[in-house]
Amino acid sequence: MNNLDRLYHLLVKQFPDVVLPVVSENLMVGEFVEWDSLAHFDFLLSVEQEFEIRFSVDEMAELKSFADILDVIKDQKKSND
Amino acid sequence: MKTLKITSTSNLLEKNNLWGQLQSDYHLTFGGFADWPVTLQLDDSDCLIWSIFLRDVISPFTDITQLNIESAVEDILIPLKNRLDKTSKETVVLYSGRFPDALIRNAKCSSDWNRLATVFKGYLNNLVEKYSNLYFVEIDQLFAEKGYRNCFDTRNYYSTRCHLSLAGLSEYVLAIKQVMGRIYSSSRKLLILDCDNTIWGGVVGEVGIKGLKLGQDGVGSAFFDFQLAVNALIRQGVLVALCSKNNESDVLLTFAEHKSMALRMDDMVTYKVNWDEKSVNISKIAQDLDLGLDSIVFWDDNPLERAKVRELLPKVDVPELPDDVTQWPELLLSYSPFAKFSVLPEDLKKNQQYKQRGQFIKELQSEKSDIRGFLRTINLQPSIHSIGIGNIARASQLILKTNQFNLRCARHTFGELEDLIKQDCVESFLINLSDKFGDHGTVGLVIAIMENERAFLDTFLFSCRVLGRHVESWAVNRLVDELKARGCKKLYAEYIPSPRNQMCKSFLAENGFNLLTIQAQHEIKFKKLQISSEAQLYFCDLDKYVFKEAEIFNL
Numbered sequence: 001m002n003n004l005d006r007l008y009h010l011l012v013k014q015f016p017d018v019v020l021p022v023v024s025e026n027l028m029v030g031e032f033v034e035w036d037s038l039a040h041f042d043f044l045l046s047v048e049q050e051f052e053i054r055f056s057v058d059e060m061a062e063l064k065s066f067a068d069i070l071d072v073i074k075d076q077k078k079s080n081d
Numbered sequence: 082m083k084t085l086k087i088t089s090t091s092n093l094l095e096k097n098n099l100w101g102q103l104q105s106d107y108h109l110t111f112g113g114f115a116d117w118p119v120t121l122q123l124d125d126s127d128c129l130i131w132s133i134f135l136r137d138v139i140s141p142f143t144d145i146t147q148l149n150i151e152s153a154v155e156d157i158l159i160p161l162k163n164r165l166d167k168t169s170k171e172t173v174v175l176y177s178g179r180f181p182d183a184l185i186r187n188a189k190c191s192s193d194w195n196r197l198a199t200v201f202k203g204y205l206n207n208l209v210e211k212y213s214n215l216y217f218v219e220i221d222q223l224f225a226e227k228g229y230r231n232c233f234d235t236r237n238y239y240s241t242r243c244h245l246s247l248a249g250l251s252e253y254v255l256a257i258k259q260v261m262g263r264i265y266s267s268s269r270k271l272l273i274l275d276c277d278n279t280i281w282g283g284v285v286g287e288v289g290i291k292g293l294k295l296g297q298d299g300v301g302s303a304f305f306d307f308q309l310a311v312n313a314l315i316r317q318g319v320l321v322a323l324c325s326k327n328n329e330s331d332v333l334l335t336f337a338e339h340k341s342m343a344l345r346m347d348d349m350v351t352y353k354v355n356w357d358e359k360s361v362n363i364s365k366i367a368q369d370l371d372l373g374l375d376s377i378v379f380w381d382d383n384p385l386e387r388a389k390v391r392e393l394l395p396k397v398d399v400p401e402l403p404d405d406v407t408q409w410p411e412l413l414l415s416y417s418p419f420a421k422f423s424v425l426p427e428d429l430k431k432n433q434q435y436k437q438r439g440q441f442i443k444e445l446q447s448e449k450s451d452i453r454g455f456l457r458t459i460n461l462q463p464s465i466h467s468i469g470i471g472n473i474a475r476a477s478q479l480i481l482k483t484n485q486f487n488l489r490c491a492r493h494t495f496g497e498l499e500d501l502i503k504q505d506c507v508e509s510f511l512i513n514l515s516d517k518f519g520d521h522g523t524v525g526l527v528i529a530i531m532e533n534e535r536a537f538l539d540t541f542l543f544s545c546r547v548l549g550r551h552v553e554s555w556a557v558n559r560l561v562d563e564l565k566a567r568g569c570k571k572l573y574a575e576y577i578p579s580p581r582n583q584m585c586k587s588f589l590a591e592n593g594f595n596l597l598t599i600q601a602q603h604e605i606k607f608k609k610l611q612i613s614s615e616a617q618l619y620f621c622d623l624d625k626y627v628f629k630e631a632e633i634f635n636l
Contacts, residue, residue, distance in 0.1 A: 014098065041240065042097045045247050060240045 003051075003073055007066050010046050014039065028065035044069075053077065083127040083265065087257075088112035088120040090137035092243035099247075099254045107261065114242070121160040128171040128264065130257060131161065134244055135178040135198060145193040154201050158208070165212045169496030171264055173216045174205060175257065177244075179229065213473075214496035216422070218260055223252050259417050264494070267482040269398060269418040270431075271372055272314060273363055275381035276325035276332055276354075280308055280344060282406070285331045296341025306410040308343035315348055318428025319419050320370070320435055323352035324362045324379075350435045359386055360393040370435060371545040373484060373581060378418055382406075425474055427522050437518045438546050445549060456550060456633045459517040463552050463634070465510040465527075465559055468502045472523065476511055479526045479542060484581040486553065487542040488574065488588070489616075501539075506531045508563055509540075512556050514547055521547050527560050529572070536564050538574035548584075551630045557592045558628035565623050572623055573605060577616040593626045594619035 001009070008023040018034055021027065029040040044060055047053075047069060053076040055063065063069050085107040087093065094100075095111040103109050107128075112120035121131060138157050139145070164172060178198035186192045191199070202219070209217045224232040232249030245253060277284040281304050282294030294301040315321055321344075325332055332354045336346040346352075351369055353362035359381070367374055374396035381387050382402065391399045398418050402409065421428075445455065468476050477495045484490070493501065502509050512525035524547045528540035538560075543553050564572060574589050590596060597605070602618045628636070 038094075038241075039096050042094055045094075045097075045237075049247060055236075057236045057239055060236065 003070055004066065006050060007047065007069060010043065010050055014043055014046065025067040025070065026065060028068075040064075047073075051077065082106065082108050084108045084110070085128050085130065085261065086110050086112060086120070086124050086126040087130045087132060088117040088124070089114050089132035090117055090134055091132075091238075092241050093132060093245075093253070094241075094243055094250060097247075097250065099250055102254055102258060103261070106258075118160040121164045122167070125168065125170060128173065128261065129164075130173045130175055132175045133177070135176070135201060136180055136244075139197065141180045141194055145197060148193075148197070150197050150200050154197070154204050157201070158204055162208070165208065165215060169214050169494075169500050171214050171216070171494060171496060172212075173218060173257075173260055173264075175218050175220055175253075175260075176202075176205070177220050177224065178202070179221045179224065181229070213499060214494070216260060216264070218256065220253065220256055223256055224249065227252055263417075263420065263422065265481075265492075267478070268421045269319075269378050270376040270482075271320045271322060271350075271366075271370065271378070272311065272419070273322050273324045273366060273377055273379045274311070275359075275383070275386070276323060276327060276335075278382040278406075279380060280304060280311070281335070281339070285335050286327055290335050290339050293335070293339065295339060300406055301341070303407045303410060305341055305343060307406070307413060310410045310413040311344055312348070313414055314419055315432060316429065317419070317421065317424050318431045320350045320431060321348060322350055322366050322370075323354060324359055324366065324381075325352075325354045326356055326359070327354050329354040348432060350432055358389070360390050363390065363394060363397060370438075371485070371548075378416070380413070423474060425478065427475055430520075430522060433519065434521055434546055437521070441518050441549070453630075453633055457635070459550075461514070461516045461550055461552065461555075461634055463512055463514045463555050463559075465512055465556075466523075468509055468511060472511055473498065473502070475523050476526050479511075479523070479544065480540065483526075483542040483544060484579075485545050486548060486585050486588075487579075487582050488538065488585055489540065489577045490579050490582060491540055493540070501528060501530075504530075508536070508560070508567065510559075510563075512543075512552065512559075514550070514552055516550070524552065525556055527556055529560060529564065531564070531567065531569055534568065534570040536569045536572050538572065541574070551633055553585075553588065554592050554628070554630045555634055558626075558631075561593075561621070561623050561626050561628075570623055572621040574619045574621070575616045576619065589617075589619040592629075594621045 004023065004025060011020060011027070015034055018032060021031060029035055029037060041060065044055055044063065048055060051073050053073060055072065059072060063072065085103065087109070088111070091114055093111070100109065110126070112124070117131065121129070139148070139153060161172070161174070178201060180194055182192060182194065187195055205217045209215050227248065232246060232252055233244055234246035234249070237243045237246060274280055282300050283292055285293060294304060296302065296305045311321055323332070332352075333346065336342055336344070351366055353366060355362070363377065363379060364374070367377060374394055378398045378400070379387070379390050380400065380402070381390075387399050387401065390397055400416070402412070445452065466472065477498055480491070480493050480498065501507055507528060507530050509528040511523050512527070514521045514524045525543040526540055529536045529538050541556070561572065574594055576586065576589055578586070597618045597620050605618065
């Protein structure tokens with residue numbers, strides 16, 4: 001699974017009752033009503049756990065979209081995706 | 082499902098999936114963390130958890146030296162005290178007072194922060210003694226075990242006012258699960274132990290008594306301390322039995338002759354040492370002692386045996402044990418399924434009482450033809466006792482733990498029970514019993530609620546330890562006498578079938594009650610009670626009641 005798919009999978013797990021939009025790098029907090037800033041914090045914690053990375057306090061506040069998150073993952077992991 | 086509300090002094094990430102573990106068992110809601118003082122005073126969920134981090138209410142960064150510690154603490158506790166004075170619903174205080182500090186600061190005299198935390202805990206402990214529906218849980222102990230640095234996360238705090246990391250939140254949720262589990266159901270009653278490589282090192286059938294590792298240095302001393310841990314549980318009222326694949330004589334001899342045995346055969350309530358499957362033996366032990374499989378914990382070093390029992394007897398608790406036996410003594414001593422909020426003097430006699438029961442059954446079985454005659458000779462002496470401070474804890478224990486001889490299984494909480502027995506219209510008493518086989522202590526509980534000339538039997542239950550002696554019938558007779566003396570003419574009683582109480586299905590019919598037709602049931606309405614729809618409702622005309630077993634009790 002590439003990183004984008006892994007992120008999407010985390011979103012599915014977090015919102016099991018929501019019909020999610022199609023997977024895309026542009027998905028971001030506010031995309032649907034349940035994905036509010038509180039849920040977004042939980043989502044970032046689950047990303048940390050899944051990818052074994054750590055976001056700074058600034059990143060916790062600033063990372064909004066899948067694209068933002070994927071950039072940080074790439075930096076921290078120096079991975080291919 | 083019980084309603085559970087959590088109100089916290091800071092963010093607990095209430096939308097996080099971890100809370101799902103509680104949501105399956107309780108209707109769980111959260112209060113906003115700015116309004117915990119209001120929630121404490123106004124909320125009426127079945128149980129309210131107040132999550133307090135001391136550093137949320139008094140900042141460790143301010144000048145505490147200028148603080149009057151006692152009045153600051155009193156102020157913080159005002160909403161809680163108001164709540165406790167108003168409601169008997171359960172309240173749990175989940176408290177963390179920890180704040181990192183240099184070790185040096187406390188080496189000559191307690192730091193200001195430490196003194197504040199000490200005073201706070203002192204006040205809370207006083208409240209716990211005064212209010213039976215208050216529970217004080219210090220979660221710092223759990224954080225210390227798992228590592229304060231793992232459980233707390235300053236980044237989360239400064240981002241969103243949540244002190245905890247995901248790991249810490251996970252511990253937090255588990256702690257709540259454990260405490261709530263104990264408030265609403267009872268602890269496990271029976272520990273079934275393997276022998277080889279469980280209470281001693283080695284296989285006695287292969288190495289002989291002298292070859293066992295027990296009591297010396299190294300792993301032998303771990304097994305010895307494990308036996309001491311078992312003894313500690315026995316003192317708390319846990320029953321212990323053996324289940325071992327061995328020759329019986331080898332095990333008995335080891336108990337009798339090994340110089341470092343801390344366990345005594347006399348403390349085992351029963352044992353099954355043979356070559357049968359352990360699941361079969363465990364089922365038999367449960368039957369012999371009249372205990373449900375859900376009261377049992379099975380402790381065995383062999384992963385295969387553990388797996389088999391888990392598979393075949395899913396209700397038995399089988400902890401997955403670490404290979405490292407040195408971890409076992411502490412693991413057993415702190416094992417949650419056995420932990421209770423308080424140990425009563427009655428609990429210390431459990432072992433003896435279960436063995437007395439074994440004796441009674443043996444003698445009873447040899448008298449199969451004339452049971453009544455036999456009972457007449459054993460000098461049954463039941464007595465009733467009103468419920469007060471000295472025995473209400475025991476009454477509460479019976480309400481929560483009694484499954485088999487329990488007509489309605491109405492699981493009143495401690496607070497509800499206190500409220501009930503206070504009322505004038507309630508006739509309630511505990512039943513004690515002694516006979517030729519010993520003093521059995523408190524064995525039954527009766528609660529009836531009166532309304533003019535009618536009464537409703539809210540609670541009628543008996544410990545399975547003393548069944549077969551017709552004391553339950555005696556208790557009906559006694560209740561009838563008490564109710565008649567108070568002007569009552571009619572007694573209604575309900576049998577609500579539940580998975581474990583089939584044995585009292587025909588009790589009411591056999592003890593002077595008549596089953597009401599469905600139409601008649603509809604005509605009966607008691608103000609505050611909800612008579613259940615699956616239930617059978619019975620009626621007894623107190624003037625016509627006759628006690629059929631009078632002669633057994635020499636009455």
